[in-house]
Ligand SMILES: [Fe+2]
């Protein structure tokens with residue numbers, strides 16, 4: 485792909501989606517180290533000293549932070565096959581921003597563990613925990629990321645329109661679209677400033693996640709447009725998409741349930757409960773599927789994709 489200006493060929497086709505999303509990413513640049521975490525530490529310690537049921541929440545929080553941190557790390561590592569498969573500088577430019585952003589998301593969670601989780605554990609006289617502790621991870625989660633990596637790596641040896649749709653369905657629609665966007669929405673609703681007063685407010689976590697969610701909106705929109713192209717222009721059967729999702733959705737559900745595993749009555753928790761998360765995930769997923777499979781519908785514009793609801 486090359487741009488044309490006044491009939492003359494130039495490097496970049498500015499109307500291409502890959503380039504437009506690249507530009508949006510550059511303009512919305514943020515630094516994980518600019519986020520203030522002091523109040524998160526204070527609020528967590530204060531909350532723990534006043535509430536005996538803290539362990540339920542700290543455990544849920546640590547499981548969530550560990551799985552999201554490792555998830556961001558995995559998607560950073562796994563993305564490269566798309567960069568090799570794509571043609572055209574505009575899509576290549578977009579992928580460089582996505583890889584950089586996934587690395588920043590990883591860094592944010594690593595920093596949060598070092599600068600919030602560890603000092604809080606220390607203050608409370610608890611043993612320092614590791615985000616790598618296998619106890620924080622559900623079997624469904626491990627399986628989901630193994631399959632995602634495999635679907636992406638397949639492009640290196642067998643790059644077909646069908647395999648591209650399968651890879652995007654794993655990476656952009658399921659891991660980012662369903663698991664991450666739902667989990668980040670849930671964490672925001674639970675720990676935001678005007679959320680439930682029965683739980684510690686974590687303004688730094690909420691701010692970091694807002695930046696991440698906005699980036700993820702752009703990533704998911706890019707993947708959706710690629711899947712739509714695969715179905716409409718390359719003739720990939722819609723069943724390929726539906727079957728892939730049907731295999732993966734139970735793994736996502738298993739992961740969400742794992743977070744609440746040790747909670748006696750999840751319906752009573754402050755913030756959204758597992759049922760709210762499931763309805764949010766389903767509603768968003770159905771919207772996206774409609775935009776992908778309905779010929780008359782289109783992928784939302786970049787402002788809508790990066791906006792937070
Ligand atoms: Fe990410």
Ligand SMILES: [Fe+2]
Pocket residue numbers: 559586660699700703
């Ligand atoms: Fe992402």
